[in-house]
Amino acid sequence: MNQLPISVIGSEEGAFQDNALSTAPTTPEGSLTFSPVLRAAADGPLDIESTSLAAQAQSSRLMPSALFNPSVRHVQNICCVGAGYVGGPTAAVIAYQNPHIRVTIVDRDERRIRRWNSKHLPIYEPGLGDIVRIARDGSRECSFLNERSSLDTSDGLSDATTSSSECGSQCEGHHEGPTIIPARQPNLFFSADVARCIREADIVLVAVNTPTKSKGMGAGSATDMTAFEAVTGVVAQHARPGAIIVEKSTVPCRTAQLMAIHRPGVHFEILSNPEFLAAGTAMKDLMQPDRVLIGSSTTPSGRRAAEALASVYAAWVPRNRIITTNVWSSELSKLVANSMLAQRISSINSISAICEKTGADVDEVAASIGCDPRIGEKFLKAGIGFGGSCFKKDILSLVYLAESLGLEEVGEYWRQVVKMNEYQRDRFSRRVIKCLNNTLVGKKITLLGYAFKANTSDTRESPALEIIKTLLEEGPREIAIFDPCCNPVVVQDEIKSLLKGQVALKSDGGPIAVYGSAYEACASANAVLITTEFDEFRNTPATLPTLSKTAKHLDPRPFDRLEPSETEILSLHKFLLRSSPATVHAGGDPLQRYMTEPACAEDCPDCGLVKGGYSTAGNSDDYKPKERLDWNKISYHLAKPKWVFDGKGLIDPMVMSKLGVRVESVGRQGRS
Numbered sequence: 001m002n003q004l005p006i007s008v009i010g011s012e013e014g015a016f017q018d019n020a021l022s023t024a025p026t027t028p029e030g031s032l033t034f035s036p037v038l039r040a041a042a043d044g045p046l047d048i049e050s051t052s053l054a055a056q057a058q059s060s061r062l063m064p065s066a067l068f069n070p071s072v073r074h075v076q077n078i079c080c081v082g083a084g085y086v087g088g089p090t091a092a093v094i095a096y097q098n099p100h101i102r103v104t105i106v107d108r109d110e111r112r113i114r115r116w117n118s119k120h121l122p123i124y125e126p127g128l129g130d131i132v133r134i135a136r137d138g139s140r141e142c143s144f145l146n147e148r149s150s151l152d153t154s155d156g157l158s159d160a161t162t163s164s165s166e167c168g169s170q171c172e173g174h175h176e177g178p179t180i181i182p183a184r185q186p187n188l189f190f191s192a193d194v195a196r197c198i199r200e201a202d203i204v205l206v207a208v209n210t211p212t213k214s215k216g217m218g219a220g221s222a223t224d225m226t227a228f229e230a231v232t233g234v235v236a237q238h239a240r241p242g243a244i245i246v247e248k249s250t251v252p253c254r255t256a257q258l259m260a261i262h263r264p265g266v267h268f269e270i271l272s273n274p275e276f277l278a279a280g281t282a283m284k285d286l287m288q289p290d291r292v293l294i295g296s297s298t299t300p301s302g303r304r305a306a307e308a309l310a311s312v313y314a315a316w317v318p319r320n321r322i323i324t325t326n327v328w329s330s331e332l333s334k335l336v337a338n339s340m341l342a343q344r345i346s347s348i349n350s351i352s353a354i355c356e357k358t359g360a361d362v363d364e365v366a367a368s369i370g371c372d373p374r375i376g377e378k379f380l381k382a383g384i385g386f387g388g389s390c391f392k393k394d395i396l397s398l399v400y401l402a403e404s405l406g407l408e409e410v411g412e413y414w415r416q417v418v419k420m421n422e423y424q425r426d427r428f429s430r431r432v433i434k435c436l437n438n439t440l441v442g443k444k445i446t447l448l449g450y451a452f453k454a455n456t457s458d459t460r461e462s463p464a465l466e467i468i469k470t471l472l473e474e475g476p477r478e479i480a481i482f483d484p485c486c487n488p489v490v491v492q493d494e495i496k497s498l499l500k501g502q503v504a505l506k507s508d509g510g511p512i513a514v515y516g517s518a519y520e521a522c523a524s525a526n527a528v529l530i531t532t533e534f535d536e537f538r539n540t541p542a543t544l545p546t547l548s549k550t551a552k553h554l555d556p557r558p559f560d561r562l563e564p565s566e567t568e569i570l571s572l573h574k575f576l577l578r579s580s581p582a583t584v585h586a587g588g589d590p591l592q593r594y595m596t597e598p599a600c601a602e603d604c605p606d607c608g609l610v611k612g613g614y615s616t617a618g619n620s621d622d623y624k625p626k627e628r629l630d631w632n633k634i635s636y637h638l639a640k641p642k643w644v645f646d647g648k649g650l651i652d653p654m655v656m657s658k659l660g661v662r663v664e665s666v667g668r669q670g671r672s
C-alpha cells in the first residue's frame with residue numbers, strides 16, 4: 001500500500017504537508033463555499049500530487065471521479081472513533097463508496113464492536129445491512145445483463161428477468177450484453193483497539209456522544225465534552241503527524257479552537273464536518289445528502305485538509321453539494337439546523353393547542369400554510385412533541401452558548417422551543433388522564449410505539465417514556481407497550497434502568513409489560529395511546545404501490561459505463577429485490593454478490609435472542625414494515641368505553657367511531 005507523503009514534523013503546516021503549494025484551494029472545484037476567505041482562495045493554482053494513484057485505482061474495483069482530479073490529496077486510511085448511530089453508518093458508507101480506502105470504526109464498547117463484526121448489527125437502519133455486507137465482508141464477482149428487464153416496461157414491480165431491451169433512444173451508446181462486477185476485498189473494519197487504529201489513520205473522524213451536562217457548571221444545558229475530550233487526548237498521543245482530525249460529533253461553536261490537539265512540535269488540522277442524517281432514513285441521507293458541510297481554518301494547511309476530506313465525499317456526492325465554510329460557521333450551522341427544525345415542530349404544536357380549543361384542525365392548518373413555498377410542508381406534523389437524542393440537547397447547547405455570550409434574550413427565545421415541547425407532551429398525558437375520569441387505578445393503558453420516531457429502534461429521549469412516567473404516578477393496573485421495531489427484551493432492560501429505584505416491570509411486581517404483539521398489548525385495554533408514527537398503526541388502508549413508473553421503480557439499466565458505480569449497483573440490487581418474488585432472492589441477494597456472513601460463537605447472546613423469537617436490530621432480514629393493524633380486531637377486545645388517544649395524527653376518527661371507539665387526537669377538538 002502506498003504511504004502518505006510524510007508531513008514536516010514541527011511545522012505549523014502539518015496537514016498532509018508535502019510538496020503542496022501554499023495557495024491550494026480549500027473548495028473543491030465545482031463545490032460551494034460560503035466563506036469569503038475561502039472563496040477568494042478558490043482561484044488559486046491547483047496542488048498536484050504525484051502518487052501512484054492510477055495504479056492503485058486500477059487494482060481497486062472502482063475509480064472514483066475524485067481520483068482523476070490531480071488536485072486531490074490522497075487518503076488511504078480513515079479511522080472513525082465512535083461506532084454509534086452516526087459513526088457506524090457514516091463510516092460504512094464512506095468505505096462502501098471508496099473501496100480503495102481502508103476504513104476502521106473503533107469504539108471502547110467491545111460489545112458494540114462484536115455486534116458490528118457479526119450478523120447482528122447493533123443498530124437498525126433500513127439498508128445498512130446491505131452496505132455493511134459489501135464493505136465489511138467483501139463481495140463475489142457477479143454479472144448481469146446491461147439491459148432493462150422486460151416487465152419494467154409494464155409495471156416495474158413483478159419480475160426481474162431481462163430481455164432484449166426496449167430502451168430506445170435513452171440507451172444510445174450504452175454497453176450491451178453482460179456486465180461483470182469484479183470481486184471486492186473487504187475495506188471496512190471494526191475494532192476496540194482505539195489507539196492503534198488512530199495511529200494508522202490519515203483522517204480521524206470523531207463521532208462520539210456529546211450529551212447535555214448533567215452536573216457542574218452549565219448542567220442541564222451545556223454540552224458534556226467528556227467523551228470528545230477523551231478522544232482528543234488519545235489522538236494527541238497517537239495520531240501520526242499531519243493526520244486530519246474531523247469533528248463529526250455535534251459540538252459547541254469554537255470547539256475546534258478550544259480542543260486544539262496538543263503534541264509539542266506537531267500541528268494537527270481540525271475540521272468540522274457535522275452530520276445531518278436522521279434516524280430511520282440514515283442510509284438515504286448519507287447516500288444522497290442535501291449537502292456535506294466542511295468547516296476548516298483558512299490557512300493553506302486548513303484548506304488542504306478540507307480538500308482531502310472533500311475528495312473522500314466526492315466519490316459519490318456531487319461537488320456542488322460539498323459546502324465549505326470556516327470552522328465556526330460549520331459548528332454553529334449544525335446547532336442552528338436542529339434548532340430551526342425543532343422550532344417548526346414546537347410552532348405547529350403550539351397551534352395544535354389552539355385548534356383543540358377552537359374546532360380548527362391542525363392538519364388542515366399545516367397543509368394550508370405548507371402550500372406557501374416560503375413556509376414549506378415539511379416538519380409541520382403536530383404530535384406529542386419531538387424526541388430523539390439530539391434536538392433537545394442541541395437547542396440547549398445553543399441556549400448555553402447565547403447565555404454565555406451575554407445574549408440572555410436570544411437564549412430565552414430558543415429555550416422556549418424546549419418548553420413548548422414539554423408542555424405539548426404533558427398536555428397529552430393530562431388529556432388521557434382527564435378523559436379517563438381522572439383516575440387510572442385498576443385500568444390498563446396500552447402504548448403503541450416506544451421508539452422516538454418511526455422506522456428506528458432508537459428510543460433515546462422518546463416522548464413515550466416521559467408519558468409512561470406520568471401515567472405510572474396514577475397507579476394503573478397495567479401499562480402495556482408494543483413497538484414494531486424495538487426488541488421487547490431490550491425495551492424491558494431499558495425501562496428497568498431508566499426507572500431505577502421503582503418497581504416498574506411486571507416481572508418485578510410492577511405494572512409495565514412489554515409485548516411482542518400489538519393485539520396482545522391492546523387486549524382489554526381501557527385506552528390505547530399512539531405514541532410513534534409507525535404506518536402500521538394507521539386505520540386507513542395502505543395505498544397500493546403506485547404502478548406509475550416513478551424513477552424509484554424504474555430499472556436503472558442500462559448503465560453507460562462498463563463498470564457501474566457502487567451507487568448504480570445498489571440501485572439495481574434494490575430494483576431486483578422490489579421486482580422479484582422473495583422466494584427467488586432468498587437472502588436478499590439478487591445479484592449473488594454477498595459473501596457468507598461471519599459465523600457467531602456458540603454462546604452468542606444475540607443468536608440466543610433470535611432463537612427466543614426476537615429480532616436483533618441490524619441486518620436486512622430484520623424489521624420490515626408490517627401490515628396495518630386490524631382495528632376491528634383491536635376494538636372488539638377493548639374494554640368499554642373504548643378510547644384511542646392519537647398522539648401522532650394517524651387515525652381517522654370517523655372510521656373509528658363506526659367501531660364504537662372514541663378518538664382524541666392532537667390538534668383536533670375532542671371531549672376533554
Ligand SMILES: NC(=O)C1=CN([C@@H]2O[C@H](COP(=O)(O)OP(=O)(O)OC[C@H]3O[C@@H](n4cnc5c(N)ncnc54)[C@H](O)[C@@H]3O)[C@@H](O)[C@H]2O)C=CC1
Nearest residue numbers: 082084085086107108109207208209210227230249250275
Ligand atoms: N444519532 C443521530 O441521529 C445523530 C447524532 N449526531 C451527533 O453525533 C454524535 C454521536 O451520536 P451517536 O452516534 O448518536 O452516539 P452513540 O452514543 O450512538 O455513539 C457514540 C459512541 O461513541 C463511543 N465512545 C464514547 N467515548 C469513547 C471513547 N473515548 N473512545 C472510543 N469510543 C467512545 C460510545 O461507546 C458509543 O458507541 C453526537 O455528537 C450527536 O449529537 C449528529 C447527527 C445525527
Ligand SMILES: O=C(O)[C@H]1O[C@H](OP(=O)(O)OP(=O)(O)OC[C@H]2O[C@@H](n3ccc(=O)[nH]c3=O)[C@H](O)[C@@H]2O)[C@H](O)[C@@H](O)[C@@H]1O
Nearest residue numbers: 275276277278279379380381383385386387388390452453
Ligand atoms: O442531529 C441529529 O440527531 C439529527 O436530528 C434530526 O433527526 P432525528 O432526530 O433522527 O429525526 P427527525 O425526523 O428530525 O424527528 C425528530 C423528532 O421530531 C418528531 N417530528 C418530526 C417531524 C414533524 O413534523 N413532527 C414531529 O413531531 C419526530 O416524531 C421525532 O420525535 C434531524 O432531522 C437530522 O437532520 C439531524 O442530523
